[in-house]
Amino acid sequence: MEQRNIAFIGGGNMARSLVSGLIHAGYPAACIRVTDLDQDKLDALQQEFGVQTFLDNFAAADGADVLVLAVKPQYMAEALDELTERLGTYGERLVISIAAGISVTRLSALLGGHRRIVRCMPNTPALIGLGMTGLFADPSVPVADCGFAESMLQSVGKTVWVGTESGINSVIAASGSAPAYFFLFMEAMAAEAQRMGFSAEQARLLVQQTALGAAQMVVDNPQLELATLRAQVTSKGGTTAEAIRSFEEQGLANMVSTAMQAAVTRAEEMETLF
Numbered sequence: 001m002e003q004r005n006i007a008f009i010g011g012g013n014m015a016r017s018l019v020s021g022l023i024h025a026g027y028p029a030a031c032i033r034v035t036d037l038d039q040d041k042l043d044a045l046q047q048e049f050g051v052q053t054f055l056d057n058f059a060a061a062d063g064a065d066v067l068v069l070a071v072k073p074q075y076m077a078e079a080l081d082e083l084t085e086r087l088g089t090y091g092e093r094l095v096i097s098i099a100a101g102i103s104v105t106r107l108s109a110l111l112g113g114h115r116r117i118v119r120c121m122p123n124t125p126a127l128i129g130l131g132m133t134g135l136f137a138d139p140s141v142p143v144a145d146c147g148f149a150e151s152m153l154q155s156v157g158k159t160v161w162v163g164t165e166s167g168i169n170s171v172i173a174a175s176g177s178a179p180a181y182f183f184l185f186m187e188a189m190a191a192e193a194q195r196m197g198f199s200a201e202q203a204r205l206l207v208q209q210t211a212l213g214a215a216q217m218v219v220d221n222p223q224l225e226l227a228t229l230r231a232q233v234t235s236k237g238g239t240t241a242e243a244i245r246s247f248e249e250q251g252l253a254n255m256v257s258t259a260m261q262a263a264v265t266r267a268e269e270m271e272t273l274f
């Protein structure tokens, strides 16, 4: 991967996962800077990865070729107002934003009209190198910059480009927020397994190993439809058929669709708020 000086603005969960992925992919720690308001987080990042850390965003951004915006959406304007005022211009810098609900147009305004922006939507499994990220860039962004952003996100998992910016909100619904859907489902299953008499530890093992096995079967069998894998478990007149019938009667597909649309709607609302 091409080496550029990267400054992460915000050193929280997602920045940590990206830093970890880059370091494990052999990216030099000397080319990575991280800023945060929390000195303890910075110290932990410095100790674990050997990256340079800063309490001052300007000090990190000055001299960096790439800025990765990794603060929560509600703090983005505050962080960028100050940075833009002190930097004056972003020049040739590539700006990669991982924030939900902040459009390229809004980012550009916060960056004093800067246009070299790639929006990315990763998810938390990036922490263990199994992330899924959607990327979007305006056609005016140089191909080399898009390639850099893609390589960075591929260091923590898989990537997909979306052709329109609204596609990023669909990525939020389908993968950015989605680890939480699976966790919720697993929570519900583990709770029921406990009610059936398993200990908390046993219930978690039953659920997590099944989720892992099911996901691995999907990955290992790209030629099989998801419905086919489901059918292979579902013996005619058997137990699974009854569980699936119950899910379907209660409108699982509709529930999932409505929830994913709710995530999109919230992302659209956030675009008007931050």
Ligand SMILES: NC(=O)C1=CN([C@@H]2O[C@H](COP(=O)(O)OP(=O)(O)OC[C@H]3O[C@@H](n4cnc5c(N)ncnc54)[C@H](O)[C@@H]3O)[C@@H](O)[C@H]2O)C=CC1
Pocket (backbone or CB within 6 Å): 009, 010, 011, 012, 013, 014, 015, 035, 036, 037, 038, 041, 057, 069, 070, 071, 072, 073, 075, 078, 079, 098, 099, 100, 121, 122, 123, 124, 176
């Ligand atoms: N958590 C998730 O599953 C995902 C989050 N995102 C996006 O990633 C971004 C970061 O999210 P997380 O890492 O989960 O949040 P986080 O809260 O763990 O990290 C944000 C960090 O920014 C720091 N910060 C706040 N204001 C700052 C400032 N002015 N200058 C420097 N640092 C500042 C905070 O101290 C905090 O450590 C958000 O914009 C979110 O939309 C994107 C995809 C998935």
Ligand SMILES: O=C(O)[C@@H]1CCC=N1
Pocket (backbone or CB within 6 Å): 100, 172, 176, 177
């Ligand atoms: O919940 C959120 O807003 C962020 C974006 C995707 C996952 N977490």
